[in-house]
Amino acid sequence: MTTAIISGLATGSIYALIAIGYNITYLSAGALNFAQANLVVLGAFLTAWCYQHGWAAYAIYPAVGVAVAVIAMLEERLAIRPLRNRGSHSELVTTLGAATIITGTIIVIWGSDPIEVTSFGANSPFSILGGRAQPIDFILMGCAVGVAALLVLLVRRTSFGIATLAQSEDADAASLRGIDVRRLSLYGFGLAGLLAGLMSPIVGNKTYAVASVSLLLAVKGFVALTFGGLGSIEGALIGGLCIGVIESLAARYVGADYRDIALFLVFAATLLVRPQGLFGKPHLRPV
Amino acid sequence: MIRPAGSGAPETDGGRMKRRMWAALAVLPLVAVGACGNGGSGGSTSGSSSKVFDVVFVSGLSGPLEPVAGPMAAAFKASAADLNANGGILGRKIKIETLDGHGDPTKSVNVLQKRISSGDKPDLIYAGVASAEVLAMLPVAARAGIPSVASGSSNDINDIKAYPLHRNIIPSAASQMLGLTKYVGDRSVKKLVVLAPQDAQGDGIVAAAKKLLASSGVDIVNQRYSTTDVDVSVAWEKAAAAHPDAIYTDCLGDPCGRLLQGRLKAGITNIPTLGGTSLGGSGNGPASFAPAAALKNLDMIVFGAQVKQATETASMNAFLTGFKKQYGKITSTVAPASSWDGLRMYAMAAKKANSTDPAKMVEAISAGLDAPSDYFLLSTDLKFPADKTMQVPPVDTFKIIPATSTISDGQYEVSGN
Numbered sequence: 001m002t003t004a005i006i007s008g009l010a011t012g013s014i015y016a017l018i019a020i021g022y023n024i025t026y027l028s029a030g031a032l033n034f035a036q037a038n039l040v041v042l043g044a045f046l047t048a049w050c051y052q053h054g055w056a057a058y059a060i061y062p063a064v065g066v067a068v069a070v071i072a073m074l075e076e077r078l079a080i081r082p083l084r085n086r087g088s089h090s091e092l093v094t095t096l097g098a099a100t101i102i103t104g105t106i107i108v109i110w111g112s113d114p115i116e117v118t119s120f121g122a123n124s125p126f127s128i129l130g131g132r133a134q135p136i137d138f139i140l141m142g143c144a145v146g147v148a149a150l151l152v153l154l155v156r157r158t159s160f161g162i163a164t165l166a167q168s169e170d171a172d173a174a175s176l177r178g179i180d181v182r183r184l185s186l187y188g189f190g191l192a193g194l195l196a197g198l199m200s201p202i203v204g205n206k207t208y209a210v211a212s213v214s215l216l217l218a219v220k221g222f223v224a225l226t227f228g229g230l231g232s233i234e235g236a237l238i239g240g241l242c243i244g245v246i247e248s249l250a251a252r253y254v255g256a257d258y259r260d261i262a263l264f265l266v267f268a269a270t271l272l273v274r275p276q277g278l279f280g281k282p283h284l285r286p287v
Numbered sequence: 288m289i290r291p292a293g294s295g296a297p298e299t300d301g302g303r304m305k306r307r308m309w310a311a312l313a314v315l316p317l318v319a320v321g322a323c324g325n326g327g328s329g330g331s332t333s334g335s336s337s338k339v340f341d342v343v344f345v346s347g348l349s350g351p352l353e354p355v356a357g358p359m360a361a362a363f364k365a366s367a368a369d370l371n372a373n374g375g376i377l378g379r380k381i382k383i384e385t386l387d388g389h390g391d392p393t394k395s396v397n398v399l400q401k402r403i404s405s406g407d408k409p410d411l412i413y414a415g416v417a418s419a420e421v422l423a424m425l426p427v428a429a430r431a432g433i434p435s436v437a438s439g440s441s442n443d444i445n446d447i448k449a450y451p452l453h454r455n456i457i458p459s460a461a462s463q464m465l466g467l468t469k470y471v472g473d474r475s476v477k478k479l480v481v482l483a484p485q486d487a488q489g490d491g492i493v494a495a496a497k498k499l500l501a502s503s504g505v506d507i508v509n510q511r512y513s514t515t516d517v518d519v520s521v522a523w524e525k526a527a528a529a530h531p532d533a534i535y536t537d538c539l540g541d542p543c544g545r546l547l548q549g550r551l552k553a554g555i556t557n558i559p560t561l562g563g564t565s566l567g568g569s570g571n572g573p574a575s576f577a578p579a580a581a582l583k584n585l586d587m588i589v590f591g592a593q594v595k596q597a598t599e600t601a602s603m604n605a606f607l608t609g610f611k612k613q614y615g616k617i618t619s620t621v622a623p624a625s626s627w628d629g630l631r632m633y634a635m636a637a638k639k640a641n642s643t644d645p646a647k648m649v650e651a652i653s654a655g656l657d658a659p660s661d662y663f664l665l666s667t668d669l670k671f672p673a674d675k676t677m678q679v680p681p682v683d684t685f686k687i688i689p690a691t692s693t694i695s696d697g698q699y700e701v702s703g704n
Contacts, residue, residue, distance in 0.1 A: 003520060003521060003524050003553070004521050004524075007518040007520055007521055007552075008518075010517075010518060011517045011518050014517060107351065111354050112351060112354065112540060112541065113354075113540060113541075113569065113570035113571075113576070114540070114541055114542075114543060114544035114545075114569075114570060114576045115544075115576060116544060116576050116577070116578070123578075124580070125551055125552045125553075125554055127554070132520060132524070132552055132553055132554050133552070134552050206517060206518070207517050207545065208544035208545060208548075208576070210541045210544065211541075212541045213517075213541070216515045216517075248518070248521055251513070251516070251521050251522065252521045252524070252525060255511070256485045256511040256512055256513045256516075256522065257485065257511070259513060
């Protein structure tokens with residue numbers, strides 16, 4: 001059971017990191033960036049490319065982080081900003097379009113075969129508490145918890161974070177109070193992109209750089225987001241970890257066939273009891 | 288004799304005679320004109336009266352299939368160039384036309400249908416490289432009465448009643464597991480875990496393993512993994528819990544890295560493991576994407592053509608030279624070799640039947656081509672059972688090599704494990 005729990009927590013940490021990325025753009029721009037997982041995968045390919053070309057590790061992390069942040073900001077300018085104040089939710093389509101373009105570009109440049117992302121020297125497996133684990137499993141868990149903690153502090157203790165909360169409550173009111181919501185949106189996408197870029201060498205070490213994995217991460221990240229509660233960083237973390245563990249235990253003790261069924265049964269049951277998710281706040285709607 | 292679908296009701300002798308006379312009168316002027324030009328020609332064609340042997344290659348030449356279809360189209364052209372340099376097919380020069388279906392079965396059918404309707408029917412169709420597009424195009428080819436060849440591996444292709452003029456150059460998935468019997472016998476395996484993907488490919492693998500080892504007394508444990516699993520170690524751990532003497536597994540492309548990483552993490556590299564042909568055909572081989580420690584005690588089944596020999600056959604040398612000339616580099620050998628062989632199969636069939644009539648060529652293939660052992664690249668000979676469209680290759684078509692072997696110029700250089 002130990003192996004299944006550790007594997008589930010490590011995989012769940014990846015889902016949590018994607019869900020946290022969704023939350024950043026939701027809070028800062030009022031839009032879910034469905035290309036978040038694709039940005040992580042793009043970062044994994046860039047990392048593999050940098051290693052193949054002899055870059056040092058200390059240079060790769062910031063370089064990939066900045067590169068992916070710039071691409072995310074470009075996405076905001078092209079796929080989000082033109083739709084602002086139009087009253088529809090067209091960004092659901094345009095961010096999916098951005099995701100498709102990113103994946104298509106990856107396949108054209110790198111093909112569809114898996115590429116190993118060797119972002120750590122030694123990733124030798126070891127025994128622990130009667131199970132098996134790799135260092136990357138614990139690094140992923142540490143990153144997910146650390147990123148979530150930092151973002152909670154950022155949102156609650158900085159003017160940028162408070163501005164994002166104001167924007168997410170009422171963008172028009174926030175704008176009237178002097179908050180530059182356009183700039184906030186751009187910075188939010190940049191931050192989500194930076195997170196995707198910095199985490200991609202670590203995520204890629206677990207998933208490999210492979211184009212098709214972005215769809216899986218996008219879907220599971222979205223499930224983690226809904227499970228934990230839209231707009232809640234803590235919820236994204238707990239949601240991601242729960243989903244990872246449920247999947248892993250179901251695969252180990254019920255069978256690979258029932259992995260997704262078990263996950264969605266728990267997911268559906270939770271949403272029936274708490275439609276806003278574990279940590280989400282119910283929204284009142286005037287009728 | 289195998290006839291094209293919808294070839295009509297039987298004719299009386301008198302009716303047939305009258306028809307032949309009219310046909311002879313109609314053809315006379317053409318014969319006269321033809322006599323002034325290129326002399327050599329084979330028998331009747333599937334509709335074309337041209338001197339060239341028209342072949343249409345349809346597949347995803349752009350899009351997700353391009354990495355496979357592009358090299359295969361290049362090898363197909365190289366095969367045509369090689370055959371043309373040796374007189375073509377019964378004196379007819381081979382002309383290759385490539386059509387892009389973008390890897391989409393519907394689009395593939397559309398471009399093929401448009402081509403067939405636009406004028407002279409082609410003499411042969413290469414109907415795709417992936418099972419989905421092959422299965423979409425085969426009914427079109429069958430309705431038009433045009434012989435076809437393809438590289439899909441789905442068992443649904445193996446339907447001779449539906450596709451009487453089709454002969455598939457790639458053996459069925461089950462045939463590609465022939466090496467498993469030898470592996471199990473050599474190691475006196477009593478209990479084998481089959482760790483297969485949770486999809487149609489996996490269903491085929493499990494069914495084939497059970498069939499192959501039915502009389503061997505080997506206890507087979509069916510264990511699955513999901514191709515979307517980020518961490519596959521749980522599936523390996525479950526497989527090891529059955530205490531097998533060996534494990535058989537396979538994967539195609541994307542999940543292979545995670546599958547082998549899971550084997551390493553689960554700490555069961557001490558259990559002898561055999562990978563299928565898909566593993567050996569993924570990327571540039573497992574050694575290119577998996578850590579060396581994950582490859583310990585791991586062998587894989589590969590086509591003999593994938594393994595570099597000290598002295599290659601004349602056919603292999605011609606293929607390597609021609610393919611490199613067409614494509615600029617050699618990516619892998621097995622898929623391009625299949626399209627190379629596909630055209631040569633029909634060239635040999637036409638020679639044996641002394642005709643390019645579709646039914647006669649296909650009949651010659653089914654009867655056995657008895658080609659020299661080095662004529663084809665993938666098999667020493669092509670054997671098609673009378674009731675099948677897919678070949679059943681000789682066991683020596685496949686080799687078992689260590690997964691640590693590396694690929695150079697598209698072929699494995701065998702190295703120890």
